[in-house]
Amino acid sequence: MIESLSQFNLILLGPPGAGKGTQAGRIVAEYGIPHISTGDILRAAVKNQTPMGLEAKRYMDAGELVPDSVVIGIVKDRLQEPDTAKGFLMDGFPRTIPQAEALDATLDGLDRAVTKTLVLLVDEELLVQRLTGRRVCRACQTPFHVLFTPPKQEGVCDKCGGELYQRDDDSEATVRNRLEVYRNQTEPLIDYYDRAGVVARIDGAQSPDRTYEDIRAALGPAEG
Ligand code: AP5
Ligand code: MG
Numbered sequence: 001m002i003e004s005l006s007q008f009n010l011i012l013l014g015p016p017g018a019g020k021g022t023q024a025g026r027i028v029a030e031y032g033i034p035h036i037s038t039g040d041i042l043r044a045a046v047k048n049q050t051p052m053g054l055e056a057k058r059y060m061d062a063g064e065l066v067p068d069s070v071v072i073g074i075v076k077d078r079l080q081e082p083d084t085a086k087g088f089l090m091d092g093f094p095r096t097i098p099q100a101e102a103l104d105a106t107l108d109g110l111d112r113a114v115t116k117t118l119v120l121l122v123d124e125e126l127l128v129q130r131l132t133g134r135r136v137c138r139a140c141q142t143p144f145h146v147l148f149t150p151p152k153q154e155g156v157c158d159k160c161g162g163e164l165y166q167r168d169d170d171s172e173a174t175v176r177n178r179l180e181v182y183r184n185q186t187e188p189l190i191d192y193y194d195r196a197g198v199v200a201r202i203d204g205a206q207s208p209d210r211t212y213e214d215i216r217a218a219l220g221p222a223e224g
Contacts (some may be wrong), residue, residue: 007115008033008087008219009107011094013189014120016178017127017134018204019211021143023120024091026212031222033087036078038071040091040141043167063169063177065095065185072102079106087115095186100193117193118215120204124179131175135164149208 008031012020021037028035042060045053052074056066075093078084094100107113122130133146135155139162144151151158169178193199200218204211 008089009112009115010088010219011090011114011117011193012092012120013117013186013193014204015122015124015127015182015186016175017130018120018122019130019208020091020120021136021141022149022208023118023204023212023215024089025142026208027089027215027219030216031087031089031219033089034081034083035089035091036075036084036093037091037141038066038074038093038095041074041078042066042071061168061174063174063181065181068096068098068102071095072099075099075103076106079110094189097188097192100189114193114196114198116219117189117199118218119190119193119199119201120211121201122204126205127179128172128175131170132172134167134170136167137162138165139163 010027010031010033012024012027014020024035024037027033042053042056046057046060047053052070056070059066071093075090079088090103094103103114130145130148133148135144135146135151136142137144137157137160140157140160142157142159143149144157144164151164155164156162157164169175190199200215202211202214202218206214
């Protein structure tokens with residue numbers, strides 16, 4: 001019984017701009033699980049000028065990772081919330097081996113484990129184009145792109161009518177650093193989850209709809 005409740009303990013892994021946020025919206029809508037984006041949680045803390053936000057901001061603006069202790073604390077707290085009992089979708093976490101080990105230990109303590117790690121694969125030059133043209137909704141965080149996935153009305157979110165803005169870390173220089181940080185610190189997680197036998201590799205260079213079709217095929221039906 002518990003197994004069927006927690007079969008969608010999911011991780012969305014991929015470089016900056018791979019489409020994690022874009023696909024997360026679709027996955028959580030269909031599978032009925034909460035979207036846990038450490039980037040969104042950190043940006044909310046920056047906006048609210050909490051002590052954690054003030055500490056995180058200098059790392060984020062430079063395209064560096066926020067210290068493991070901070071993000072591991074965020075995720076451990078989030079996994080105490082009752083809505084995660086039926087599963088979850090991690091977006092942007094884990095990003096280092098210590099984060100992955102901490103997640104495994106936390107889930108183990110709850111008699112659970114990661115059931116699938118979806119890895120979105122996209123070439124680096126396309127990632128730079130996606131990120132430098134990205135606009136994000138201030139209210140619901142839905143990502144758009146000025147050329148690839150434009151909103152119906154410029155500057156306005158199709159989903160909730162919120163205002164679109166450009167993220168501080170989407171300048172080309174910061175994007176290049178984020179990609180290097182990904183290669184050095186996060187890409188090794190693909191091997192880590194391969195060893196656990198839970199990886200599904202997805203071609204993220206396709207259209208958002210095609211990419212999502214492949215994700216659905218990898219996850220299987222939402223019922224269970
Ligand atoms: P985070 O917010 O997680 O950013 P990221 O990993 O760099 O990823 P992005 O959000 O930039 O890209 P995405 O894959 O979500 O792409 P999207 O769907 O928007 O982290 C930000 C910072 O927070 C980090 O640098 C770090 O400082 C800190 N942080 C967060 N988590 C941390 C952790 N665990 N440990 C330490 N530090 C942490 O799409 C991108 C664009 O492409 C959009 O414009 C979209 O419209 C477009 N697009 C998407 N898919 C397609 C498609 N198929 N075709 C055409 N266009 C597309
Ligand atoms: Mg994102």
